[in-house]
Amino acid sequence: MGDVKLAYIVQKAQYKSESSRLAITHAIAYQTVEVLLDDGDNVIPTLCFVGEGVLGIQKGQNTMDVYGVTSTETHMKNTLLVDLDVLVCKEDLDKYGIPEDAMPNADEMGADKTIQVVPFSEIQKAMEESKHILFF
Amino acid sequence: MGTLTIGCFPGVVGNMTYDFTLKLAEAAVDKGHKVNLWFSGNATSSIKANQKHLKDYPTAEIYLKALLEKGVEICTCEACSLSRGIKKPEGIEGVQWNAMHWYLAKIHGSDRVLQIGGE
Numbered sequence: 001m002g003d004v005k006l007a008y009i010v011q012k013a014q015y016k017s018e019s020s021r022l023a024i025t026h027a028i029a030y031q032t033v034e035v036l037l038d039d040g041d042n043v044i045p046t047l048c049f050v051g052e053g054v055l056g057i058q059k060g061q062n063t064m065d066v067y068g069v070t071s072t073e074t075h076m077k078n079t080l081l082v083d084l085d086v087l088v089c090k091e092d093l094d095k096y097g098i099p100e101d102a103m104p105n106a107d108e109m110g111a112d113k114t115i116q117v118v119p120f121s122e123i124q125k126a127m128e129e130s131k132h133i134l135f136f
Numbered sequence: 137m138g139t140l141t142i143g144c145f146p147g148v149v150g151n152m153t154y155d156f157t158l159k160l161a162e163a164a165v166d167k168g169h170k171v172n173l174w175f176s177g178n179a180t181s182s183i184k185a186n187q188k189h190l191k192d193y194p195t196a197e198i199y200l201k202a203l204l205e206k207g208v209e210i211c212t213c214e215a216c217s218l219s220r221g222i223k224k225p226e227g228i229e230g231v232q233w234n235a236m237h238w239y240l241a242k243i244h245g246s247d248r249v250l251q252i253g254g255e
Contacts, residue, residue, distance in 0.1 A: 004244045012253075018177050019145045019254045022216075026176070029236035036241035043240045132243060134143065134251035 001038075006045045007130035009123075014056030014072040023047070023136035024075040031082045046126045047079055050089040053136075055096060057088070057115075059104035077106035080113040087126060090117050138247035139170040143239055145254030147178030148196045154179060157252050158199045165206045172246070173203070173210045174239040177254045180216040185228045197228055204230040211238050 008027050012020040027045040034042055049057060061071035079086050088103060103115040116122075127133050142161060146153040157173070165171045175183060182196035189195045204210060211232040214224075224233050232238070243249050 001244065006240075006243065017253075017255060022145065022176055026236045026239065029240055032235070033237040033240040033244070036237055037244055041244060043244050045240075132246070132249040134249065136251065136253055 001041050003041075004043050004132070005130040006043055007123075007127045007133045008045050008047045008136060009127070009133060010047070010049045010053035010136045011051040012136065013052045016052070017136075020053060020056070020136050021072060021075065023134070024072070024079060026134075027084055028075070028078055028082055030084070046085045046087060046130065048087045048089070048123045048126060050092055050120065050123060054088055054092045054098060057104070058098065058102040060102075073104045076104050076115070077109060077111070080106040080111040080115070081109050083111075083113055085113070085126075086115045087123050088115055088117050089120050089123055091120055093117060137168040137170065139172070139245060140164050140248050140250070141172040141174065141239070141242040141246040143174045143176065143249070143251045144179045145175075145177040145252060147255065148182040148194050150255075153252055153254070154182065154196070155194065158196070158203065160250070161203055161208055162199075162206070165203070165208050171203075171208045172242040173208055174213070174242065175211070176213040176216050176236070176239070179254060180212045181220050181222065183210075183212045183217065183227050183231045184222050185226060200228055200231065204228075209242075 008023050010020045010023045014021045027047045061073040063071040100117045144157040148154045161171050187197040214233045
């Protein structure tokens with residue numbers, strides 16, 4: 001069957017919804033799915049943030065000290081570390097006044113990927129190219 | 137007939153989404169489709185065995201057992217379940233425990249996927 005492309009569309013803020021955080025961890029899980037699939041099969045998620053979903057992914061989060069839990073920023077870095085494509089809607093960042101340089105990166109961890117701030121048309125394209133779309 | 141995989145994230149109490157998910161799964165399997173059901177987030181609290189079915193509270197166990205008998209594969213997120221204080225021996229017999237990659241593997245082989253978001 002080969003690769004199956006998935007589009008994860010995160011549209012709720014991570015601090016308002018557990019499921020939008022779970023979107024990130026479910027995307028990262030693609031790294032180990034091969035153990036359950038036949039040789040040559042894989043799933044390829046693209047993680048997309050739109051609407052209020054862009055509100056909780058900025059760098060500088062301090063949840064480990066304040067709440068004793070891993071921050072969404074840490075999860076975002078892990079997505080880059082496992083080579084996921086992460087798209088953030090430019091129009092929605094602009095709408096909420098969030099600058100592009102507020103997006104975290106995982107350079108210090110050796111990640112090759114970076115978060116891509118893109119127009120919604122690029123996210124639409126990712127959805128059209130995916131076999132399944134999962135809204136969180 | 138096709139294969140349908142449903143990701144269910146809402147809790148059994150406090151909304152009708154969970155109930156809808158189980159009814160949809162039942163309708164699909166009754167039509168002859170293969171159905172996989174993945175629980176994550178608050179939905180994982182529904183897999184604990186020995187639920188008392190009070191008439192004025194939502195419940196899950198009797199419906200989950202019926203789905204299992206019809207051949208629906210049901211799996212709960214182990215981390216979500218453990219974080220809610222549910223241990224595997226306390227779970228409903230027949231419900232699988234696994235990590236998130238179980239869901240992704242089922243998606244890979246599915247004709248249709250429904251992601252039912254939660255709280």
